[in-house]
Amino acid sequence: MTHMPRFSRATAGLMLSAATLALSLTAADANTIRWARSADALTLDPHSQNEGPTSTLLHHIYETLVLRETDGSLTPRLATEWSIHPEDPSIWVFKIREGVKFHDGADLTAEDVVFSFNRVKAESSGFRALHAAAVSAEAVDDHTVHIKTNGPSPLYVQNLTNFFIVDKDWAEKNNVVEPQNFAAGEDNFAVRNTNGTGPYKLVSRDPEVKTVLTLNENHWAEKPQVTEVIYTPIAEAATRVAALLSGEIDFVQDVPVQDVNRLQETPGVTVVNGPENRSIFFAYDVSSPKLRSGNVDDNPFAKQAVRDAIHMSIDRDAIKQVVMRGQSQPGAMPLPPFANGWTAELDAYDKPDYAKAAELVKEAGYPNGFSFDMNCSNDRYLNDEAICQAVVAMLSRANIKANLVSQSRNLHFPLIEKRESDFYLLGWGVPPFDSQYVFDFLVHTPGGSYGSYNGGQYSNPDLDKKIEALATMTDLEARNASIAEIWKVVMDEKIILNIHNQVLAYAMKDGINLAVHPENQANMSTVTYK
Amino acid sequence: MSQSTSKLARMWDSDVAYSFRRSPVTIIAAIVALTIILGAVFAPWIAPHNPFDPSSLNLMDGFSRPMVPNEFSGNTYLMGTDNQGRDIFSTILYGARISLFVGFAAVAFGMILGITAGLVAAWRGGWVDSLLMRIADVQLSFPSILIALLIFGIARGVIPTNMRETMAIWVLIVAIGLSDWVQFARVVRGAAMVEKNKEYVQAARVIGVHPARIIFSHILPNVLGPVLVIATISLALAVISEATLSFLGVGVPPTQPSLGTLIGNGQKYLFSGEWWILLFPSATLLALALSVNLLGDWLRDALNPRLK
């Protein structure tokens, strides 16, 4: 399930074929695409910032060993094949593609991969958490790399989808052996200059204004149809849509959900949808004896009956229909459907039953209901504040009064980190496409590298052991069985109130063909002209 | 003294009323402003719904078109509903209530602060003047957005969570009022310094008239003209500032929207076809601000004896 074309084409048929004819004539020549999204890349250093728009832009200039396709699968990129070492399960073996050249003409070798590995492991790297399991890398020959992990790590390769390869000599020559340590006030050559192997070369960049890329004629793969990319961030949603409607932009990556339907009906504009790898859910404090913001003397969320009542009062279909304008995949599991461990059975949800929910709240010892603060971000997820508002209204029908405190992400997320919120909204992407990633961060008892976003401080020693064991299990069948067991407990105890998975919408001029990427990493080299 | 009081009384008795009767634009403006103000004041009795009560909302009522029955619930709304299923007509009444309260209170706060500071600065001069004007410089260096952020931040630390929603409005009033006072202070100071050096004021000082008396009976009436110009625009501006702050993410809580919040919310639907979510609140704000400004114009001319 890659994308769900919801738009009707019947009417635009004739017009389209005319446009197709015109465009197919030019497709062989120069094709410029003017691309807008809400935010710019923060840096061009490929190992500095683990952040969506930054990685998306860098995928045009730099390349990774493995590529996440729009259907979620991993395909070869700079690595032609990869496997776990037959004799030592704690070694990953990568065959590096031959005949690949960096933009400056240097050849790609195993040494460059090893160098990139060390660079991404550096103190100032934003990606080092993804390589926590990896210990060292070694160039076995010119085109083979061994990466040693601390114990078997069958999922490690899933963490490499944003691991960009840089040229060792170039980095050493320009004194950028480590990513910029901007926290210490250092400036760095790699922030503004690039030397990748990717399909496009950097022509110019004015941060937050315009970045221009041009085709890399020496690229190893099939030549993309787009020969020039002009990337412009437009922060204001209405302006972004206006720029597409006025014809100043060819492709808008972040389309506000409310504009999707109208854009679909607009002649000359095509909208494609696809699920994003991101679940939107609420979680709540299940461990404190008393709520910080509650009006009762105990913690209602510690009681199963209250959690049942909360889950019973959410009308996910109404949220999808009205708040998300159809742009979401409602579900009970905080896991995207394409990730390992997802089941339709666990993801199923019931229609709300407000009367029964109110009854449960009453029986739990709150005849007058109870109140608390609901923390919500208002600038992070699609319509986050509106989702919270809708949930406030739904909960109030079950006699649960939530006071909405919605604020910027910079104030919202520290509350979760510092365990200062009773009830909060959170979105979670699952880049390795595996349940373990969710368990590690959201379910495991907080401590060390585990449970950093388990803001409700759920703790279950049994589950902790099972979660820790997942990391090194190589028997996939047993591993999947264990994942199913963990999910059963998480879903039964209702420690997370999932609302939906986000659905992304890309809007573009008719004639441009681009599928939605689950990590929202649109790549202009995959654009085709119809 | 008696001459000026009788002049004032005469003005109220006849001139003002006369000029009001003579100006159809002013009459219309007064009717519009009064309608909106009364609608806001009596919102709880007029509005068909209470949009501030979340339990009364049904999400499936969302995006109902004006006067067209909702396809799911069958309910019909005069001006349609917004993305949360709130009746737009009711939210406008309740929203105007909040906006007007914030507007009046913020202007009053800024005006009192500004006039006092301006008069004191002009009258005392010297280091008092320098200090006040440098404070004004500092104040001006901070866009109202920043002042609001600062005050909101402090409020977050100081005010207990269960009072934040109620306090948000007061925080806004202080934030907008604070960004207003400098305008009043600078203009009052400028005008008062001119007046101060005029012969009649100098004479009054020489014969030992109490400074407060000179200020109130001679200087203040003379600076009222520019103050009124600023105050009228400020009232409309305060309502609009509130909208702008909401647009930038600091303002009244989204569960208790003001007119500005409604417009900020509505502009998201400019290209999506739900025109009513933007049009009705904007039209209300426009009508309100326009009529207040027109009334201000008229009032200034009418109260100014030298324009007769």
Place this chain on the structure above:
Amino acid sequence: MLAYSLRRVLQSILVMLVVALISFALFRFVGDPVNSMVGQETSLADREALRRQLGLYDPFVVQFWNFITRAVQGDFGISYRLQEPVMKLILSRLPATLELALVSGTAAFILGVGFGVYTALNRRGLASNGIMTLSLIGVSLPTFLIGVLLIWVFAVELKWLPSFGRGDTVALTSWWTTGFLTPSGRASLVLPAVTLGLYQMTLIMRLVRAEMLEVLRTDYVKFARARGLSQRAIHFGHALKNTMVPVITVMGLQLGSIIAFSIITETVFQWPGIGSLFINSVKAVDVPVMAAYLMMIAAIFVIINLIVDILYYIVDPRLRLDGGGKH
């Protein structure tokens, strides 16, 4: 005069220090910068380490001292968000804002004074009532809405003008780029300048009108009329000149609010100036950029105020600046 100037300069430095102090007090309430800087996998321990490295846990006084000592040397640090030196970022964005402010400020002044004089002289005319009322519509809607509506009409529906950005620019120096020299640059200026200047124009117009009406009734204008001076000489030689004191005061104030309001205009039009840089920095808690921006705004204000005071002195000799001269 020298003593006065010297004291004003000292006061200005004090103002700047106070601004820096307040800015720093403010930053703690904007949120946690680290969240925008790391990926979701980053452990809590690593986040803590980064906060410590950024000096976020240093005592307030230490943070403030570090900032001041470096700022004096012109070093405002590296942006947390865009990872470029802050001075470089601000310098590269400043021309866009200054050009926008210049165009909208000049237009607002010329049109404001023009309309103000016209409506004062033709107080009862149909055209002046029309101008007065129409101008009010412009200030009766929030700036962001006016901007979005202009985009809708002139960019989307009519396709006459660009909806965002600065168009093509020409680099004059290493950091000064101008949009004045290209057709797309000039076209891009129109909508943001109108949005930004509308409010200022209305304010100036109303002020000029009010002051003109007052002055036209004063004895010396009546006297001038009695002496048989031409209408033109009275209106422009005497009346308009005397309305300029409050107008200059307000203009001085408005120059500042043009820059403050440009935050919203630049956000709506994706205008690559310091206003949009600032609001993006606030959203990401980019403390170094916020601090530098505020210091720069403070500097601009202090200078404007100084100039306004001197202009006051020139335009209206009665003021004599005696308030400041006594001590």
